[in-house]
Amino acid sequence: MLMREFEMPWRPAYEMYAAAAWLSLGLIQCVPGALPSALRPATLTVAVAMAYVRGRQGTAILRARAGLSGKPMEMLALSRFEKITEDPTQVYFGYGFAWKPVHSQRLYELMKIDYTQLKVSPRVARVLGVDIVPQREEEIGMPFIHGVEIAEQPLYRPLQNFEGGTLIVGTTQAGKGVMLGNLITQAVRRGDIVIVIDPKNSARLRKLVKRACDLYRGKDTFLYFHPAFPEEGVRLDFTYNWQKRTELASRVQSILPPDTAGAFAAFGWDAVNVVVGGLVDLEERPNLAKLAKYIEAGIEPVLQQSLQRFYDRVLGAEWRTLPAMAERFDRAKRNQIKSPSAAASPELLALVEYYEQVLKPDQREQVIDQQVRVFRHNREHYQKITASLLPILSMLTSGELGRSLSPDPFDMDDTRPIMNYQKIEEGEHVLYMCLDSMPDPGVATAIGALALADLAARAGMRYNLGLPRRIALFVDEVTNVINTPLIEIMNKGAEGGIYTTVAMQTLADMSKRLGSEDAARMALGNLNNVIAFRSKDRPTQDFIVETFGKTAIHTMKEGHNVGVDSHIGDFSAGHSSQVAESFEDSVPASILGKLPNLQYFASISGGRLYKGRVTLIDPDAHPKVQLLAREAA
Numbered sequence: 299m300l301m302r303e304f305e306m307p308w309r310p311a312y313e314m315y316a317a318a319a320w321l322s323l324g325l326i327q328c329v330p331g332a333l334p335s336a337l338r339p340a341t342l343t344v345a346v347a348m349a350y351v352r353g354r355q356g357t358a359i360l361r362a363r364a365g366l367s368g369k370p371m372e373m374l375a376l377s378r379f380e381k382i383t384e385d386p387t388q389v390y391f392g393y394g395f396a397w398k399p400v401h402s403q404r405l406y407e408l409m410k411i412d413y414t415q416l417k418v419s420p421r422v423a424r425v426l427g428v429d430i431v432p433q434r435e436e437e438i439g440m441p442f443i444h445g446v447e448i449a450e451q452p453l454y455r456p457l458q459n460f461e462g463g464t465l466i467v468g469t470t471q472a473g474k475g476v477m478l479g480n481l482i483t484q485a486v487r488r489g490d491i492v493i494v495i496d497p498k499n500s501a502r503l504r505k506l507v508k509r510a511c512d513l514y515r516g517k518d519t520f521l522y523f524h525p526a527f528p529e530e531g532v533r534l535d536f537t538y539n540w541q542k543r544t545e546l547a548s549r550v551q552s553i554l555p556p557d558t559a560g561a562f563a564a565f566g567w568d569a570v571n572v573v574v575g576g577l578v579d580l581e582e583r584p585n586l587a588k589l590a591k592y593i594e595a596g597i598e599p600v601l602q603q604s605l606q607r608f609y610d611r612v613l614g615a616e617w618r619t620l621p622a623m624a625e626r627f628d629r630a631k632r633n634q635i636k637s638p639s640a641a642a643s644p645e646l647l648a649l650v651e652y653y654e655q656v657l658k659p660d661q662r663e664q665v666i667d668q669q670v671r672v673f674r675h676n677r678e679h680y681q682k683i684t685a686s687l688l689p690i691l692s693m694l695t696s697g698e699l700g701r702s703l704s705p706d707p708f709d710m711d712d713t714r715p716i717m718n719y720q721k722i723e724e725g726e727h728v729l730y731m732c733l734d735s736m737p738d739p740g741v742a743t744a745i746g747a748l749a750l751a752d753l754a755a756r757a758g759m760r761y762n763l764g765l766p767r768r769i770a771l772f773v774d775e776v777t778n779v780i781n782t783p784l785i786e787i788m789n790k791g792a793e794g795g796i797y798t799t800v801a802m803q804t805l806a807d808m809s810k811r812l813g814s815e816d817a818a819r820m821a822l823g824n825l826n827n828v829i830a831f832r833s834k835d836r837p838t839q840d841f842i843v844e845t846f847g848k849t850a851i852h853t854m855k856e857g858h859n860v861g862v863d864s865h866i867g868d869f870s871a872g873h874s875s876q877v878a879e880s881f882e883d884s885v886p887a888s889i890l891g892k893l894p895n896l897q898y899f900a901s902i903s904g905g906r907l908y909k910g911r912v913t914l915i916d917p918d919a920h921p922k923v924q925l926l927a928r929e930a931a
Contacts, residue, residue, distance in 0.1 A: 306854075307363065307772075308407050310415055311469050313356035321351035325548040331553040344712065355437035356425055363416045365448040366408075368441020369393075371896050374913040376509070379483070386488045388454040391480065391829070394910030395447045397899065399849045401909065402884050404446040406851050409886065413442045439894025444911060452912050457488075459903040461792045465840065466801040468831025473896040475799040475914050477829060478772055479506045483801060485770040492728040495749065497742055497775040499524065504730055511728050521717060524732040525741060528698045529702035531714070533705035534731075536752040537585050538718035541762075543578055545755050547571035550589065552751040552781050553690050553744045566687035569593050569680075572672050575665040576600035580607065589702035590691035593684060596641045596677075601669040605649040608666060623648070638674050693741045695746070703745070719756045723767060735778050746779030754783035757794035763819060769796045776800035776809040780821065788824040800825070804835040829900045832893040839887040847903050851882040853930030 323347035339427045374382075383390045397399075423430045428448060433441035464481075466474050478494075483506060485492050494507060504522075504695055511520035522531040547570040554563055573592045580603055592600055609617040617623060629635055630644035630651075637647055650670060654660070671682070681688075694703050697834045701709075705716040722729055731749060735742035753771065773779065773789065780800075788798050802808060805893075808818035819841070830842045857874040884907060885899050893899075 306407060307359050308411055308413070309359070309403065311346065311356040311359040311363075313352045313359065316350035317349045317356055320345045324349060328463075331378055344585070348630075360418055360422070361426050361428055361448055363443030364418040364426065364430055366417050366427045366442045367430055367899075368414050368894065369450075369911055370433050370437065370443055371894075372911075372913045373916050374406070376483075376513070376915055376917050379480075379913075380487075380788070382452055383484050383487065385454075386718070387457050389457055389460055389481070389484060391453050391455070391477070391900065391902075392898070392910035392912040393450050394444075394453050394908055395450050395911045397884065399884075401446045402849045402882075403851060405886070405889065406882070408442050408446070409889075413440075413466060428705070433488065435893060437754065439893055440892040441894065443893060444897055445910060447909070452909055455906075456901050460799075460827060461794070461797050462826030463824060464799040464827040464829065464902075465825040465917060466799065466803075466829045466831070467833060467842065468898070469803055471814045471836050471895065472831035472833075472893070473898065473912055474831060475774065475832075476499050476773060476896055476914055477898070478801060478911055479503050479798070479915055482507055482590050482770075482772055483510045483915065485772075486728055487514045488768075489515075489726070489769045490770040491723050491726060492770045493753070493772070494728075494730045494772075495733065495746055495773045496730065497733040497778040497780060499732035499734060499748065500774070501669050503774075504732070506915060506917050507728065508678065508729055514658035515726070515728065518692050519728050521715075521727050521729045521793075522732075523702070523729070524734060524737070525699050525702070526734045526746060528702045529704075529714070533702050533714050533716045534749070534863070535705055535713070535716060536703065536748045538583075539720050539752065539756050539759060540746060541759060543574050544571060546574045546584055549748065549751040549755060549783075550586075550687070550691075552783050552907065553694075553747040554686055565683040565899050567922060569687065572668045577603050579604055579665050585704040586691060587700055589697045590688070590695045593691065594688055596639055597669050597672045598639060598641045598646055601666070601673055602643065602646045602649065604666055604669060605646075608663065609649070612661065617921055623652055626651050639677055654810050666899060675786070690744050692697075693744055699741070703748075706714040720862050723765075723769070733778070735775070739778070743778055743863065746773075747781045747783075750779060750781060750787065752785040754786050754791075757787055757791050757796045760796075761790075765795060769797060771796055771798045773798070773800045777803045777811045780808070780811055785821050785824065788821070798825075803838075804833070805838040805841050806835060826904070827900070827902045829888060829902075831898045832895070833890045836887070839890045842890060842899070843883045843885055843887045846884045846899065846907055847905065848881045849884045850879050853878045853880070853881075 302626065315767055322544065326346070327342045329806045387915070417432075418426075418430075420430050420432065433439075436538050450488070464475050468474050469627075482492060482494060482503075483579065486507065487510065492507075494501065508520050508522075511517070524531055524536055530727075537546055537549070540549075547567045550570045551563055554566060570589055570593070573589055574584045576592075577588060577598065577600065582588070589624075613620065618627070626635070626646065626648035630648040633644075635644075635647040635651055650673060653666065694700070701712065702714075705714075706712070707716060717727070721727075733742035733746050771791070773784070776784070784798075784800075787796055788800070791798055805815065805818055805822075808822065809815040812818050812821060816839070822841075828842065833839050855876045855878060857872075857876075859869040859872045890899070894911075896910075896913070897911045900910060902908065
């Protein structure tokens with residue numbers, strides 16, 4: 299049976315004392331008469347050889363301990379970042395090393411001792427051939443975690459390994475945004491169509507993405523949307539792309555709160571679907587403003603126009619002069635036709651009664667039947683069953699936000715570009731969408747959910763049409779916007795060319811949003827890769843370490859015993875050592891709460907574990923950016 303050697307580098311380098319003793323023995327050879335001349339060559343050879351062997355062993359211990367000082371946060375110039383990410387088929391995700399069982403063993407041993415007693419000064423480390431820059435004392439986290447391996451290198455994985463979706467998890471200010479910035483910059487440089495959903499509007503991340511667009515794609519590539527500053531960005535039409543009428547109803551339904559009762563959600567879907575069907579038959583393009591108007595104020599204007607066009611087509615241009623129709627117009631003017639709605643005109647009442655009483659069932663149309671059904675529905679009850687829908691639509695159609703999300707192409711006073719996902723793809727744009735969730739979380743959630751619902755529909759369309767162009771979707775603070783369409787994108791989006799990266803803080807946030815921890819785990823189970831920064835929440839830590847799996851950890855147990863016999867002066871002594879093996883988490887859960895800022899553990903490409911650190915990018919430290927700044931000045 300192959301036995302694994304027990305390693306313990308976290309101790310004083312006793313071998314250096316032995317090396318010094320052997321070296322002293324070698325120096326003794328230089329003293330005349332210290333040893334017979336015949337013994338000197340052999341003794342000197344043995345002393346030097348043993349001093350070398352022991353010195354190498356001691357140096358290895360000191361070199362291993364040199365890493366315990368950790369690594370500080372590092373700022374990387376964008377020009378340097380370009381050299382690291384030259385290969386577009388590889389994804390760079392920081393500096394670090396592959397996490398192996400030996401690193402788990404070392405980490406478990408470090409957790410038993412005071413590592414500060416073993417740190418090596420930078421001066422001694424340089425003598426040993428190791429150039430270290432210790433983690434600064436004021437920085438958060440324990441430096442020894444990254445120090446279990448002194449050698450690190452840029453970390454890469456093939457681009458195709460990230461097509462299964464990536465989860466970035468960590469507490470606030472731990473490094474999620476910096477990792478997103480690294481990955482987004484590479485996507486922009488690769489030429490991907492990039493969509494960034496940022497609920498909180500990170501100024502640093504937005505600046506980095508815009509700089510990347512200016513450098514690699516041209517200034518007209520970057521598109522910006524912010525509900526609080528609509529004049530600075532573009533107008534977005536999330537109801538433009540669809541193949542079936544029912545898609546729009548499903549899209550609007552997706553923005554309802556997750557806890558909305560099933561019956562009310564179904565009524566909401568039906569209400570939207572009826573309005574959409576009517577508008578499409580009238581050859582009007584549906585948008586949020588029109589949906590809100592006709593659901594809240596009533597279907598009457600749409601129904602009246604629909605019936606007029608229907609009679610023109612079925613009964614001919616002179617349908618108003620038909621005896622049965624003229625008779626009903628006369629009765630309606632004299633208020634002899636009962637109205638179910640105060641908003642119904644006498645003409646509409648006549649048109650509806652003729653449709654219901656004169657036309658045969660096989661002459662009618664389903665779209666108009668649906669509108670008549672809504673028209674006849676008790677108005678008070680109708681408002682109650684659509685109560686969950688109307689507040690959301692009101693949020694999205696009020697004031698300047700309404701003009702931004704329901705753009706009017708014939709409004710000559712509004713010169714902002716009107717964009718939709720099809721135009722974004724065709725123009726190879728980068729869309730940075732801020733949601734402004736801190737002052738107005740309700741509206742932010744609704745906008746994000748609607749944007750994702752539209753993107754999910756676009757993914758299905760791309761799949762049906764076989765469009766090959768890659769779309770990179772990045773969602774920060776995903777718990778603010780996750781809904782069924784986003785889960786569908788994470789699950790099946792890669793088949794439609796949409797590759798998703800999401801970031802969140804805790805599993806509890808996701809559980810609250812989706813209603814249960816089981817639902818949260820089911821949603822996150824659609825993501826193949828996990829990058830975990832510092833996390834203080836225990837359920838989140840457990841979720842992460844479960845993903846990382848377990849490894850064999852060896853523990854040495856030592857025993858001493860002394861016994862006294864019955865005879866004076868007789869005694870016995872014994873010493874025993876035993877190495878035990880047990881399967882433990884590859885990364886202890888408690889360690890996740892001690893990670894320094896910008897450091898992480900990652901499970902990528904089907905279980906490959908890495909310990910890494912991500913570097914900040916300085917978008918201004920680039921020759922082209924500096925030249926543009928001088929020209930502007």
